[in-house]
Amino acid sequence: MVKAKVYIFEKQFDGFPKSGDLKIIEEELPPIKDGEFLAEAVYLSVDPYMRARAQFLKLGEPFIGFQIAKICESKNPEFPCGKHVLGFFGWRTHTISNGIHPEKDRKSTLIPDELNDLPLSLSLGVLGxxxxxxxxxxxxxxxxxxxxxxxxxxxxxxxxxxxxxxxxxxxxxxxxxxxxxxxxxxxxxxxxxxxxxxxxxxxxxxxxxxxxxxxxxxxxxxxxxxxxxxxxxxxxxxxxxxxxxxxxxxxxxxxxxxxxxxxxxxxxxxxxxxxARWVDRWDEGIKQNLKWIKEGKLKYRETITEGFENMFTAFTDMLSGKNFGKAVVKV
Ligand SMILES: NC(=O)c1ccc[n+]([C@@H]2O[C@H](COP(=O)([O-])OP(=O)(O)OC[C@H]3O[C@@H](n4cnc5c(N)ncnc54)[C@H](OP(=O)(O)O)[C@@H]3O)[C@@H](O)[C@H]2O)c1
Missing domain, CATH: 3.40.50.720 (NAD(P)-binding Rossmann-like Domain)
Incomplete structure (x- = not known):
């Protein structure tokens, strides 16, 4: 039985987010069903929109966000074991998903092989x-x-x-x-x-x-x-x-x-x-930014915080301006 650690939205933010506003719980995950896969978070994103959207989120539910996760079990041929997936799974270490999301720009996608020679985390930043x-x-x-x-x-x-x-x-x-x-x-x-x-x-x-x-x-x-x-x-x-x-x-x-x-x-x-307006041209942006990176015309920087337990600090550090370039968390 796999146990996931999950940040739950406990208390509506009042001004700058405070540590008690989110709480980490453990959740036992059931076995995966046909069409599903189990993925383990590798990098999680912390972004300003999380603060802005919080007012519309339900209390008691997992906090929102994209992450890059490694598929460790799969009963879905589109998401094979061993591959990395970008998913809107929220702040959690393990996720069972079928890859579908009602919003087109939030459905799960495999990280393309052509990005293999660059850091995986870039799919949350310059290549995302x-x-x-x-x-x-x-x-x-x-x-x-x-x-x-x-x-x-x-x-x-x-x-x-x-x-x-x-x-x-x-x-x-x-x-x-x-x-x-x-x-x-x-x-x-x-x-x-x-x-x-x-x-x-x-x-x-x-x-x-x-x-x-x-x-x-x-x-x-x-x-x-x-x-x-x-x-x-x-x-x-x-x-x-x-x-x-x-x-x-x-x-x-x-x-x-x-x-x-x-x-x-x-x-x-x-x-x-x-x-999301350009979801149908998504690859064009990624490919052009990748080309500029490879030509040495576009530089990127990341501020990487280590540890799932430090996600909240990474989030508030980003909101208060401690990041250079993209703020991400490495599990
Ligand atoms: N429209 C969209 O689809 C879309 C998509 C992605 C992001 N966004 C928006 O784009 C903006 C940048 O997002 P990002 O992911 O690139 O974040 P980011 O710039 O990497 O991180 C947030 C930065 O905001 C600055 N900041 C914080 N409080 C500020 C204030 N009171 N006045 C001025 N600057 C302040 C800080 O830098 P300083 O040290 O310079 O203050 C901080 O590092 C955000 O507003 C986000 O909501 C929109």
Whole structure:
């Protein structure tokens, strides 16, 4: 009999998540039936959307999330023993699944053999949803042109670090906004961003005016709130904004300039997206990002926390900005 460790959503988050909000239990798993497989978690993802979606989750149920797991028993020929699967199984060590999920972008998929020479965990990052959020969310919505100026917030994170590099590949001038000097150094020195702004110590408005007095063409927004209200005032006429996320939403807002004046007077295009919009083109994003990695044009970084028991810490560390690139947990 296999025992799974599972994080149960015990208490609705009130502000920043607290350790008692989730609790680990042990669950005895039954034998697998025809059409099912048993998989053991190898890497689990911790992502901002988990905090945002928590308000819609039922208490007493396993906490949500994607993981990469090794199939250890199978009665489903599509998911053979020994292969690795990407599944929306939640925060748990062992899962019985038939691979099906009502939402197309959450059904289980085998990790393709062509990724075998790269770390498995990348399928949770640059070669997974964050990478595709960057690829599609930036290229399809911002439609960047060579020579244009692009601003990216959350610039050192899983999505933002890839957006800035894709913008460089497309010949743009790229300004990243991140939360520490170390992150700013990483995105400029290692990833090739042209400039970085530390939003915790610098005046974003004043620095943007200095770095790009002529204004900016595209803004890829991971954070929302005060940073975005400031950036939007710097967009040129017909500027484009791709709204990927709003992680700063947990902070109370202070006096911010209304974003509506520049939206109207500059006839801006702002568009929010869910990466699932491109589920039918999913492989295109993965293949292009993989090609850029192999050509040395796209770099990735991961912040890996060891131990299933440390998942909650990995989650809150990510929410408070301790991660560079994608935050993952290795079981
Ligand atoms: N639309 C979609 O389909 C989709 C898909 C994936 C992700 N997303 C969204 O994309 C955004 C980035 O996700 P990710 O996975 O790449 O996360 P991430 O950037 O790797 O990690 C979160 C980062 O957010 C920053 N942050 C935390 N609080 C902040 C605040 N108050 N103001 C500004 N920055 C803050 C921190 O970096 P600093 O040190 O710089 O503060 C932290 O490292 C999130 O908003 C997420 O919800 C959307």
């Amino acid at each position: 949803r964050p990478g595709n959020s960057a690829y599609f969310g930036f290229l399809e919505i911002c439609k960047p042109k060579e020579g244009e100026t692009v601003v990216v917030s959350g610039a050192s994170g899983a999505v933002g670090s890839i957006v800035g590099q894709i913008a460089k590949i497309k010949g743009c001038k790229v300004i990243g906004i991140a939360g520490s000097d170390e992150k700013c150094k990483w995105i400029t020195n290692e990833l090739g961003f042209d400039h970085a702004i530390n939003y915790k110590t610098e005046d974003v408005d004043a620095v943007l005016r200095k770095l790009s007095p002529e204004g900016i063409d595209c803004y890829f927004d991971n954070v929302g709130g005060e940073i975005s209200s400031t950036v939007i005032h710097h967009l040129k006429k017909f500027g484009r904004v791709s709204i990927c996320g709003a992680i700063s939403g947990y902070n109370e807002t202070s006096k911010v300039k209304s974003i509506y004046r520049p939206i109207i007077s500059n006839e801006l295009t702002l568009e929010g997206f869910l990466v």
